[in-house]
Amino acid sequence: MSEERNVIPMILTGIASIVGTVVVLWYYGYLHFAKEQDALLLSDFTMLKTVAGEDYKVSLKPANQVAQCIDGVLVLFDTQQKGLTGVLVDNKKQAVRCLGQETPQAPQQ
Structure with missing residues (x-):
């Protein structure tokens, strides 16, 4: 069959x-x-290193992104495009860490 x-x-x-x-x-x-x-590229952001005794200038107008520390990771929220969030990473795709409202300290060895 x-x-x-x-x-x-x-x-x-x-x-x-x-x-x-x-x-x-x-x-x-x-x-x-x-x-x-x-997508927001990391190259769109620059870190200004603060040096004691030197002045630096920043714009009075705030950026379109707001950062918040969530579970020890710095998360960016875009205020113009609703629902756009992302984790801030370095060039090796490692997440930028944060310690809540405290100033980060150098790791103890």
């Missing part, structure tokens, strides 16, 4: 299942399609 099956409905069902899964994950927020304008 040689029975030939039509595989086209099975293929269409598989494709529809994948598309349906992606749509449901996106709808509930488990999947986010990032756009290029959503």
Whole structure:
């Protein structure tokens, strides 16, 4: 008994299942399609080193980002693009750490 099956409905069902899964994950927020304008590059930021006795100038107008210490990691929130958040990292993709409201101290050896 040689029975030939039509595989086209099975293929269409598989494709529809994948598309349906992606749509449901996106709808509930488990999947986010990032756009290029959503990213902030580390090169957009510069650290000003403070030296005792020297003056430095900064703009009175605040930046569009606000930083907050969450679980010991510095997280940036964008005030113009709602929902855009990110972790500040260095060029080696290591997260910039913070110690709450305290001034960070040099590690003890």
